[in-house]
Amino acid sequence: VIYQFIGNCIPKKDLMGIIEDTLNFDFPINKIEKNIFSFELFHGPSLAFKDVGARFMARCLAYFNRNSKEKFTVLVATSGDTGGAVANGFYKIKNVNVIILYPKGKISSIQEKQITNLGENITPIEVNGVFDDCQRMVKNVFIDDEINKIHKVTSANSINIARWLPQMFYYFFIYKKLNYKNSPIVVSVPSGNFGNICAGLLANKIGLPIDTYIASTNLNDSVPRFLNSGIYKPISTIKTISNAMDVADPSNFVRIQKLYNNDLNKLKMNLFSYSFNDYETKESIKSVYIKSKYILDPHGAIGYLGLKEFFKRNNNFIGAFMETAHPIKFHETVEKLIHKKIPVPSQLSDIINTKKGDTINISNYDELKNYLLGTNY
Numbered sequence: 001v002i003y004q005f006i007g008n009c010i011p012k013k014d015l016m017g018i019i020e021d022t023l024n025f026d027f028p029i030n031k032i033e034k035n036i037f038s039f040e041l042f043h044g045p046s047l048a049f050k051d052v053g054a055r056f057m058a059r060c061l062a063y064f065n066r067n068s069k070e071k072f073t074v075l076v077a078t079s080g081d082t083g084g085a086v087a088n089g090f091y092k093i094k095n096v097n098v099i100i101l102y103p104k105g106k107i108s109s110i111q112e113k114q115i116t117n118l119g120e121n122i123t124p125i126e127v128n129g130v131f132d133d134c135q136r137m138v139k140n141v142f143i144d145d146e147i148n149k150i151h152k153v154t155s156a157n158s159i160n161i162a163r164w165l166p167q168m169f170y171y172f173f174i175y176k177k178l179n180y181k182n183s184p185i186v187v188s189v190p191s192g193n194f195g196n197i198c199a200g201l202l203a204n205k206i207g208l209p210i211d212t213y214i215a216s217t218n219l220n221d222s223v224p225r226f227l228n229s230g231i232y233k234p235i236s237t238i239k240t241i242s243n244a245m246d247v248a249d250p251s252n253f254v255r256i257q258k259l260y261n262n263d264l265n266k267l268k269m270n271l272f273s274y275s276f277n278d279y280e281t282k283e284s285i286k287s288v289y290i291k292s293k294y295i296l297d298p299h300g301a302i303g304y305l306g307l308k309e310f311f312k313r314n315n316n317f318i319g320a321f322m323e324t325a326h327p328i329k330f331h332e333t334v335e336k337l338i339h340k341k342i343p344v345p346s347q348l349s350d351i352i353n354t355k356k357g358d359t360i361n362i363s364n365y366d367e368l369k370n371y372l373l374g375t376n377y
């Protein structure tokens with residue numbers, strides 16, 4: 001699946017080693033209701049589906065850097081889960097410094113602890129703003145000559161395709177695990193920056209026989225509005241309980257359009273997109289728990305709702321939605337809805353009772369730039 005994108009940069013044997021190491025945890029699929037399956041992507045070390053991308057990228061970087069003494073700065077903006085996955089994936093990797101920008105007060109407390117409690121080569125920066133502000137600042141660094149003169153910077157956001165190319169595997173896993181011969185498969189992807197669904201559409205393009213994809217979003221609905229109206233017009237970011245998807249202007253959507261030669265009608269044959277509010281999200285967490293005893297997290301809940309919406313008009317499909325985060329990461333929201341404590345998985349037992357670690361606080365690009373120019377690792 002991925003070798004064709006790597007060419008001869010990494011020999012096949014080494015690439016296999018990197019992939020084996022990246023995927024060394026489970027990817028279970030659970031039946032929730034008739035024709036609806038939850039594909040759980042949260043069994044990695046930071047309990048986020050982004051672990052796969054972050055681990056793959058960290059290992060590639062370590063591979064390319066194996067004989068060099070050069071230092072890299074990995075810069076990443078997070079709406080919640082990228083930070084933890086990247087921090088974990090790159091923790092103590094030699095000659096790599098990781099700087100994580102996150103919007104102050106807009107990520108869950110567990111997510112914040114995952115980012116701020118490691119120390120070593122991981123530096124958290126709290127930004128007075130929203131995720132889109134963090135992402136804009138990160139993008140500015142790459143075109144800032146003064147910074148690029150002294151630091152070798154790279155991104156661990158999904159603007160870097162090394163982060164989401166390995167996410168193509170998910171779609172192949174779904175196809176293999178569902179193993180349905182007679183019904184077409186539809187996959188619903190809770191979407192924020194649209195990297196994950198871009199990987200799905202690329203998997204289809206290279207031959208995976210899953211044709212139908214649903215980009216399920218929260219109230220940050222630039223893409224569903226675009227598919228309806230043909231006009232792409234992001235408005236300002238809205239804060240929701242599925243905070244990892246609070247993205248108003250998703251970076252990867254231009255790539256998706258490019259995959260379809262910017263032909264909206266062609267795109268609409270493969271891609272559906274629906275948006276849901278916090279009330280609908282909460283109601284689905286409650287009702288799925290009552291009906292199936294299955295605990296959704298707010299992001300997976302949006303994926304589930306996308307399938308239900310699609311099934312109103314199409315009933316011959318088998319559907320899977322991606323459960324992109326462990327519900328414990330949003331226990332403040334979820335436990336209130338299901339009236340039950342969520343057991344703490346082993347990956348978090350150390351962190352859950354700690355306090356948030358130290359951070360640097362900034363409000364604008366100049367402050368970030370001054371920090372980077374003043375830092376000599």
Ligand SMILES: *Cc1c(COP(=O)(O)O)cnc(C)c1O
Binds near residue numbers: 048081082191193196
């Ligand atoms: C990042 C994230 C998403 C959105 O993924 P994109 O690739 O940015 O669309 C969904 N759910 C969770 C839990 C996430 O962390």
